[in-house]
Amino acid sequence: MSNLSDRRGQLDVYIRPVISVSKLVKRYGNVVAVDGLSFEVGKGEIVGFLGPNGAGKSTTLRILAGFLGQTSGKATVCGHDVALESREARASLGYMPESVPLYPEMRVGEYLGFRAELKGVARGERSRAVGAAMEKAGVADRATWVIGKLSKGYRQRVGLADALVGSPPLLILDEPTAGLDPNQIRDVRKLLREIGKEHTVLLSTHILSEVESTCSRAIVIAKGKLVAEGTLAEMRKLRRSPALVVVVRGDARKAEAALAALDVFSKIDVELEGDLATLRCAWKKKVDAPENAERAIAALVTAEIPVRSAAPEQSTLEDVFAELTSSEVAT
Amino acid sequence: MRSFWPVFKRELFAFWVTPLAWVLTCVFLVVQGMHFSVLVKNFAEMGSIESDQTPIQAFFGNTVLLYLVLFLLVPPMTMRLFAEERRSGTIESLMTAPVSAPAVVLAKYGAALVTYAAMWAPTLLYVVILQRSGFVDWHVVAASYLGVLLVGAGYLALGLFMSAVTKSQFIALVLTALVLLALFILGIGEFVTRDGTALHDVCAYVSVWAQMNDFASGVVDTRRVFWDGTLVVLPLFLTTRVVDSWRQDG
Numbered sequence: 166m167s168n169l170s171d172r173r174g175q176l177d178v179y180i181r182p183v184i185s186v187s188k189l190v191k192r193y194g195n196v197v198a199v200d201g202l203s204f205e206v207g208k209g210e211i212v213g214f215l216g217p218n219g220a221g222k223s224t225t226l227r228i229l230a231g232f233l234g235q236t237s238g239k240a241t242v243c244g245h246d247v248a249l250e251s252r253e254a255r256a257s258l259g260y261m262p263e264s265v266p267l268y269p270e271m272r273v274g275e276y277l278g279f280r281a282e283l284k285g286v287a288r289g290e291r292s293r294a295v296g297a298a299m300e301k302a303g304v305a306d307r308a309t310w311v312i313g314k315l316s317k318g319y320r321q322r323v324g325l326a327d328a329l330v331g332s333p334p335l336l337i338l339d340e341p342t343a344g345l346d347p348n349q350i351r352d353v354r355k356l357l358r359e360i361g362k363e364h365t366v367l368l369s370t371h372i373l374s375e376v377e378s379t380c381s382r383a384i385v386i387a388k389g390k391l392v393a394e395g396t397l398a399e400m401r402k403l404r405r406s407p408a409l410v411v412v413v414r415g416d417a418r419k420a421e422a423a424l425a426a427l428d429v430f431s432k433i434d435v436e437l438e439g440d441l442a443t444l445r446c447a448w449k450k451k452v453d454a455p456e457n458a459e460r461a462i463a464a465l466v467t468a469e470i471p472v473r474s475a476a477p478e479q480s481t482l483e484d485v486f487a488e489l490t491s492s493e494v495a496t
Numbered sequence: 497m498r499s500f501w502p503v504f505k506r507e508l509f510a511f512w513v514t515p516l517a518w519v520l521t522c523v524f525l526v527v528q529g530m531h532f533s534v535l536v537k538n539f540a541e542m543g544s545i546e547s548d549q550t551p552i553q554a555f556f557g558n559t560v561l562l563y564l565v566l567f568l569l570v571p572p573m574t575m576r577l578f579a580e581e582r583r584s585g586t587i588e589s590l591m592t593a594p595v596s597a598p599a600v601v602l603a604k605y606g607a608a609l610v611t612y613a614a615m616w617a618p619t620l621l622y623v624v625i626l627q628r629s630g631f632v633d634w635h636v637v638a639a640s641y642l643g644v645l646l647v648g649a650g651y652l653a654l655g656l657f658m659s660a661v662t663k664s665q666f667i668a669l670v671l672t673a674l675v676l677l678a679l680f681i682l683g684i685g686e687f688v689t690r691d692g693t694a695l696h697d698v699c700a701y702v703s704v705w706a707q708m709n710d711f712a713s714g715v716v717d718t719r720r721v722f723w724d725g726t727l728v729v730l731p732l733f734l735t736t737r738v739v740d741s742w743r744q745d746g
Contacts, residue, residue: 232591234744
């Protein structure tokens with residue numbers, strides 16, 4: 166069942182992607198900010214747009230949102246070319262710029278009403294649309310507040326409400342959690358997951374855990390080029406576990422000797438805590454890790470060492486990212 | 497043009513919700529009020545009908561005070577229109593909404609023009625006061641206010657353009673003031689250059705001084721109106737081009 170819907174999702178991508186970017190280039194003078202970037206985002210996806218600072222994320226999003234023109238290449242949003250049908254393209258998306266610029270002298274409700282009118286929401290629909298957006302973004306309780314007096318977290322939510330007003334099919338969010346404290350980040354991520362149920366979302370970030378917690382797919386760029394693209398599982402597969410972590414009870418030195426005798430580990434770090442010892446065993450060759458892990462556990466059991474647990478060390482997306490962006494090779 | 501109204505309303509709101517328009521209006525009305533009372537006192541002390549001028553004429557024409565006031569009024573009114581949005585980044589949300597550059601430019605300009613007209617509106621009371629104690633030629637009044645509106649319309653358009661070419665409000669203010677000063681001095685050139693030369697004709701054509709003298713005596717010259725129109729249309733057109741160009745260089 167899930168397989169079927171997965172496949173249908175994939176088909177949608179090919180039938181009519183919500184965002185389609187092809188060989189996009191943006192130059193500022195001699196500086197190439199975006200360098201031949203191509204990717205697609207399908208309907209209903211929440212895609213994380215990842216890259217270190219200065220990778221060209223914001224520039225790409227600004228081109229998609231219609232704020233900047235590209236130097237060459239083609240980008241379409243909901244079937245509209247962002248250069249040729251800019252207005253139709255802009256009408257079909259909600260965009261939240263990186264710094265969440267707002268007019269400080271306006272009240273939240275007034276501002277969102279202004280934005281709704283600007284986006285062409287019909288007069289009779291406006292107050293309902295504003296109310297719905299405030300409800301979704303969790304700012305309904307601040308409707309009469311002057312924006313300049315709001316906290317950073319609430320301002321971020323007003324920015325989200327702004328993007329949501331009029332329920333555009335696509336949301337483009339540039340670093341939606343930048344500058345927030347951990348609680349606010351958790352709230353915004355929860356919000357994003359909710360929003361993702363009804364809208365297609367492309368969000369940029371340089372924090373990998375953000376992608377892990379909210380997105381279904383990631384697009385990684387560095388220096389304006391595509392470095393990797395895929396589901397989170399695929400991204401993690403890019404890098405195999407670097408080590409086996411074994412927790413044993415009793416004589417740690419005996420365990421270390423038994424493991425070292427196998428000659429498959431390049432380094433074994435031992436950490437003692439009470440009568441438990443945690444051994445982090447780094448693989449010499451990662452490729453044979455699964456079989457060698459079985460051998461390692463068998464060796465410990467043979468040596469009559471009580472094993473509490475044995476698990477491959479999870480490589481985080483940070484590791485994946487570091488590897489991808491330093492080598493700049495997509496595999 | 498559908499995006500004209502929301503932006504126009506927001507700009508008016510920004511003028512009148514912040515203290516800016518109120519402060520400017522206050523200063524403007526105090527200066528104008530003093531100007532008017534001094535004039536009226538002068539005319540009263542003159543006794544009989546020696547003067548070939550009326551107080552209205554003296555208020556709008558043949559006085560440097562009018563330009564001084566415009567010079568102080570217009571640059572602070574227009575400096576923030578685009579510069580502030582670009583400095584604070586709100587231009588990004590504005591331009592990524594389905595708006596068109598001409599609509600945004602016209603809306604901002606329209607709001608400034610309406611605010612400017614609103615500042616002048618209370619001075620109509622002076623005319624009412626004059627009428628209670630004497631004869632007022634309403635044609636002259638209408639021509640004078642038309643003149644003030646036309647001159648201001650051109651100045652505001654220039655100010656809007658200056659606000660679009662820089663991210664700094666202060667630089668926009670200085671640039672606008674310099675351009676207005678240059679225009680005024682060019683007009684004064686009418687009295688400095690020799691009669692019959694091309695420069696003299698140009699100076700006379702663009703002279704805001706001469707224009708207000710004409711209008712304040714009830715003469716609405718279409719050449720003047722055309723020049724004022726040029727000062728409105730050209731800067732607005734250029735501003736639209738500047739706004740469009742931001743897409744290319746970010």
